Amino acid sequence: xxxxxxxxxxxxxxxxxxxxxxxxxxxxxxxxxxxxxxxxxxxxxxxxxxxxxxxxxxxxxxxxxxxxxxxxxxxxxxxxxxxxxxxxxxxxxxxxxxxxxxxxxxxxxxxxxxxxxxxxxxxxxxxxxxxxxxxxxxxxxxxxxxxxxxxxxxxxxxxxxxxxxxxxxxxxxxxxxxxxxxxxxxxxxxxxxxxxxxxxxxxxxxxxxxxxxxxxxxxxxxxxxxxxxxxxxxxxxxxxxxxxxxxxxxxxxxxxxxxxxxxxxxxxxxxxxxxxxxxxxxxxxxxxxxxxxxxxxxxxxxxxxxxxxxxxxxxxxxxxxxxxxxxxxxxxxxxxxxxxxxxxxxxxxxxxxxxxxxxxxxxxxxxxxxxxxxxxxxxxxxxxxxxxxxxxxxxxxxxxxxxxxxxxxxxxxxxxxxxxxx
Numbered sequence: 139x140x141x142x143x144x145x146x147x148x149x150x151x152x153x154x155x156x157x158x159x160x161x162x163x164x165x166x167x168x169x170x171x172x173x174x175x176x177x178x179x180x181x182x183x184x185x186x187x188x189x190x191x192x193x194x195x196x197x198x199x200x201x202x203x204x205x206x207x208x209x210x211x212x213x214x215x216x217x218x219x220x221x222x223x224x225x226x227x228x229x230x231x232x233x234x235x236x237x238x239x240x241x242x243x244x245x246x247x248x249x250x251x252x253x254x255x256x257x258x259x260x261x262x263x264x265x266x267x268x269x270x271x272x273x274x275x276x277x278x279x280x281x282x283x284x285x286x287x288x289x290x291x292x293x294x295x296x297x298x299x300x301x302x303x304x305x306x307x308x309x310x311x312x313x314x315x316x317x318x319x320x321x322x323x324x325x326x327x328x329x330x331x332x333x334x335x336x337x338x339x340x341x342x343x344x345x346x347x348x349x350x351x352x353x354x355x356x357x358x359x360x361x362x363x364x365x366x367x368x369x370x371x372x373x374x375x376x377x378x379x380x381x382x383x384x385x386x387x388x389x390x391x392x393x394x395x396x397x398x399x400x401x402x403x404x405x406x407x408x409x410x411x412x413x414x415x416x417x418x419x420x421x422x423x424x425x426x427x428x429x430x431x432x433x434x435x436x437x438x439x440x441x442x443x444x445x446x447x448x449x450x451x452x453x454x455x456x457x458x459x460x461x462x463x464x465x466x467x468x469x470x471x472x473x474x475x476x477x478x479x480x481x482x483x484x485x486x487x488x489x490x491x492x493x494x495x496x497x498x499x500x501x502x503x504x505x506x507x508x509x510x511x512x513x514x515x516x517x518x519x520x521x522x523x524x525x526x527x528x529x530x531x532x533x534x535x536x537x538x539x540x541x542x543x544x545x546x547x548x549x550x551x552x553x554x555x556x557x558x559x560x
Contacts, residue, residue: 209298233270237277358535436469
């Protein structure tokens with residue numbers, strides 16, 4: 139976008155429903171909430187239907203790619219929907235925006251997951267067939283292709299591919315408070331390179347560094363350790379509700395992200411394609427950067443997991459203790475789940491409001507047959523914090539610090555999205 143036609147920062151943020159200076163907004167009416175209800179190019183829900191179709195295509199492509207690390211999944215969403223948001227910034231008509239969105243998503247996803255080209259070609263053909271021909275379609279296709287090419291070029295070599303994220307890493311020698319591999323110890327450490335990846339918006343990967351974890355001689359550490367020992371062990375007494383929460387939130391959070399954003403798109407029947415593309419781009423750009431920030435701190439501070447502290451530490455050592463769920467094979471502090479859910483809460487509160495416009499019902503791969511319904515984002519965060527303690531893989535303070543890091547990333551980056559041209 140040339141300097142001559144670039145809108146002002148306030149115009150971009152207002153159009154996207156993002157945060158403008160606080161005095162301009164009612165505390166009860168975030169800017170994006172209005173955009174979700176009254177987008178300019180709504181055409182009886184056709185815009186939302188197109189966005190929903192491509193949301194589902196993206197989810198299917200990412201699932202088929204089977205990326206082993208959550209951040210690579212998040213990066214695929216972020217790159218593709220950033221291209222879509224850029225392609226639809228200047229909406230001329232629903233026809234134009236539909237073609238631009240579809241072409242941008244098609245081209246980025248083919249480049250990122252080439253094994254899915256046939257399915258993506260079919261999805262693109264279906265969208266274009268539904269909107270017909272003409273100058274607006276041609277212009278949309280051209281703008282979508284250009285946005286995809288630009289975004290892919292910018293993100294090339296960003297260090298978020300599996301090989302760059304999972305670089306070989308050997309834990310340091312055992313010492314009090316120092317991370318060691320946890321059972322099964324045949325697993326290699328993971329995500330050692332994630333904290334060095336190139337972010338979308340952060341000036342530095344340690345921009346929101348939380349500082350060192352607490353001393354293992356502190357009273358707070360002793361209290362946290364006693365809590366996870368008592369309730370997070372394989373044989374610890376947990377209520378049915380605690381057990382359900384622990385199981386429900388054990389997997390990586392990307393599947394929950396997909397369910398949340400899909401429900402928001404479904405609820406946004408009067409939104410424009412541009413506003414929905416910005417919403418999805420914002421969510422995934424910001425949560426990707428939060429994951430980078432969290433792992434930058436993890437591999438800086440190298441704090442030990444509860445398993446190591448309880449089985450080998452000096453406070454009521456119990457070599458027989460095992461965690462209820464298997465701990466991730468990377469340092470404990472700060473919590474990765476905390477950082478992810480905190481950033482999701484922060485970005486959605488900024489873009490949508492503290493409460494969801496509709497109840498959000500989620501499922502989990504590790505709690506078959508269970509559904510949990512939410513009406514606000516803070517409740518998701520509280521449950522994830524509880525779950526990681528009840529699973530026996532985190533100290534409560536680490537969860538809370540992770541949430542704080544994620545929220546700080548989200549609050550700052552919401553005011554920086556114009557740097558990406560959306």
